[in-house]
Amino acid sequence: MSYQYLTQWDSPNFTPANQTAQSWGVNRQIKEIAIHWWNAPNSGATFEGVVGGFLKPGGLSAHYVATGSGRRVACLVDPTHNSWATGPGNPYTISIECDPAQSDADFDVIAELIADIRSAYGDLPLVAHNKYVNTRCTPYDLGRLDREARNKFSHATDWGKGGTVTAPTPKVTAAQIAAAYLEVLERTYDQGGMDTYLGSGFDIERIKNELRNSNEYADLKVRKAQASQAALDAAKKAAEEQARLDAERAERDRASSVADAAAQAAKDEALVLARENNNLLKQIWAAIKRIFNLGA
Ligand SMILES: [Zn+2]
Incomplete structure (x- = not known):
């Protein structure tokens, strides 16, 4: 402009x-x-x-x-x-x-x-x-x-009474500026920016540098850093949740194996008791046979 x-x-x-x-x-x-x-x-x-x-x-x-x-x-x-x-x-x-x-x-x-x-x-x-x-x-x-x-680019060398305003010869095309906006600011250009850079006389590298020096670019970097931090936080939370679920399952497994062991012990105990009972009955029967002399 x-x-x-x-x-x-x-x-x-x-x-x-x-x-x-x-x-x-x-x-x-x-x-x-x-x-x-x-x-x-x-x-x-x-x-x-x-x-x-x-x-x-x-x-x-x-x-x-x-x-x-x-x-x-x-x-x-x-x-x-x-x-x-x-x-x-x-x-x-x-x-x-x-x-x-x-x-x-x-x-x-x-x-x-x-x-x-x-x-x-x-x-x-x-x-x-x-x-x-x-x-x-x-x-x-x-x-x-x-x-x-x-955000303006001076076209001036003399701003006194001898000054003139001459728009410089553009060194870039509108398509290059549009691409620079997408590359640096990750958005389509705005008309004000397009007009400014077309009239700036800057080459495309200078324009990209100007875009990288903008507040908008600084904000974009902050937002991207925040987004990747949020992704990291989410991944950490998911890993913590998985670890919690694993710990719960391990605890359930441990508890059920403890119960199995208790049931087995009870069974073993019952068997021992049954054998002892059996022995006791045999001794009683032997005593009865001795008392009544029923023979061997
Ligand atoms: Zn005044």
Whole structure:
């Protein structure tokens, strides 16, 4: 993806870098990106109207005015100089006036602009206007802008007034990107990712590396590790259950052999008793025969 980068309008409202100390007592030092919205959402203010306002002498300015509507970014003041947008934050900030509609397309264009600014000026944090001035500007979700910006690929080398946005020549096909999604993230691609990588100018190995560096890939690895742990746990539980069943069977076998042995002992005992009885009867019979002299 990309956006129209409009540099034909120059705001007269700015402080040149070499006059920063005279105005604010410090030199120009770009440390942050100040996010603004250009008015309340129901104000009816348009991109053209806001740009026009910043071109009027004696008014205010911003380095950039950005909207997802038509994917447009106007650079009105070169970021080397101080725009008049953020009060005492002006010496430290690059300012973006954002479409207050806060549509997904607005987020997408602003995030791409942030990625482009960072490619030129370093990993600048995002701050709201109200860090420096007590104002309702801006309710933009800076965390979301930051996350989206970190998924963008800058096409820029110069993000000042001389900048241009040129989509690089793709080094990959849509089919290769689709295959990379399946291989790395084990799912079909999403359109946003497809558009981003087709426009990135990256080769397929770089794209796979980017996918492997994503939070989604980290989550996937955690889920797979958890799934294999669950399988291990289930196997361990099954083995324990089998061992318990084996132990029960062995115990039953032991108990029944004890009972068999007891029954055999009882039988043996009965036999012994029977033999003894028999002997006793024979002795009695012999005694009777002796007493009555019945002969041998
Ligand atoms: Zn503001």
